Amino acid sequence: MEPILDSSQLFITALGFFLAAIVISAFRILREYERGVIFLLGRFYKVKGPGLIIVIPIIQQMVRVDLRTVVMDVPSQDVISRDNVSVRVNAVLYFRVIDSQKAIINVEDYLAATSQLAQTTLRSVLGQHDLDEMLASREMLNADIQGILDARTDGWGIKVSNVEIKHVDLNESMIRAIARQAEAERARRAKVIHASGEMEASDKLVEAANKLAAEPNAILLRYLQTLTEIAGEKNSTILFPMPFDLLKGLFTGGKEGGGKDGADKQ
Template sequence: MVANFGFGTLVIILMVLFTAFRILREYERGVVFMLGRFHKVKGPGLILIIPGIQKMVRVDLRTVVMDVPSQDVISRDNVSVKVSAVVYFRVVDPQRAIIQVENFLAATSQFAQTTLRSVLGKHELDEMLAEREKLNMDIQKALDIQTDAWGIKVSNVEIKHVDIDESMIRAIARQAEAERERRAKVIHAEGELQASDKLMQAAQVLSQQTGAMQLRYLQTLTNIATDKSNTIIFPIPMDLVSALTDSLNRNPKKTSE
């Protein structure tokens, strides 16, 4: 009877010792409470927990990738869009992550959703589409400041998708087309301005020599002489007409004869 009692006691002691030991992986930490009060953070490796007196909560220190569900956002220019994002964060202080908040994963997810709506609501639609990197930084900073009290570090936030209504897509397409037309007109006007400037400089150079215009006239005739498919009317310079008129006025007798 005594032998059976001793064997049973040994078995109980072995079971207690077996349950007292915990093995924590390299990326895990154990937040230990003794009689309900925080004791210390242990791990990684083999640790000892006193059964009935100490309790341990495991905390994963690896980076968590969390999808932020699509949120209805009204931009500053009163455009309704649906925006989804991804948040990257990890626990840097296991003690605060367990003590300061009931469930740090759920708390971070809810706060990421509200922050996404509040930050994007301060910007116009064009900024959401063209300045995503800046918006990612603004959301990440806002999240990091709030979650710092929970022992969580938000390393990055990426906006995944901005869903726009079909009517708004057509309006944006019309706006882009009008912008392209405006740029084309401006470029054409700038080209005309530059061309007029160069023509003015060429006219000044040609006006410095009396025979320059006649030479240019003959060069132009030479260039168009090879093209016989069109009928070309070419103006005669007034210099040639005036020269002939002066010659006739000086010799009226020869013309009468």
């Protein structure tokens, strides 16, 4: 009888340990940023957490879901712009799970699915814009990509909060072409500014000529002022042109004065 009792006690002890292990394994602890999707006999039951939860072994299964924001680096993509320029573009994606049930049930692997969707969306959106828009309007492109990804991942329980294009890599020939284009643009602006200055200066010269023509003595004063400025310089020889209109005014003034004197004498 003793061997039988020993075997029965051993069985009871093993059964006690087994039941204790099952009870202990039924308790799960989920952190504040985690949720547990519970399946009952293969069917969705509920979402539990955070804190201490109970999962009945064998009957129920739990899948952990992290609700923190995921920072995903989108690999470099070969993109052909609308003006047929080949570039390599990479970006960074920020998203998080807002519905644990959809993230587990509606898609097999939401991380891989979001990564592939981000790559294809990046290529398709950038392919609809010119190279200048890629370089100068990144905020607009980021908003377009973010809106498309957010709409497509809504059925997966994922919220795309931000998309940032990091680098737009160009080949050496295109970099040189852009540099020549920028140099030509600056030269064009310089010529336009110079022409505008010449036009303003000509308008001022015409205005000054009209004022001098309205007053006969003004040209004489301007002539004397210019002569004074030249005389101030230490030059041995001064060649100064005499305006014909000035001489004509002097001769006309002398004749008029002589005529008046003759009239007085008479």
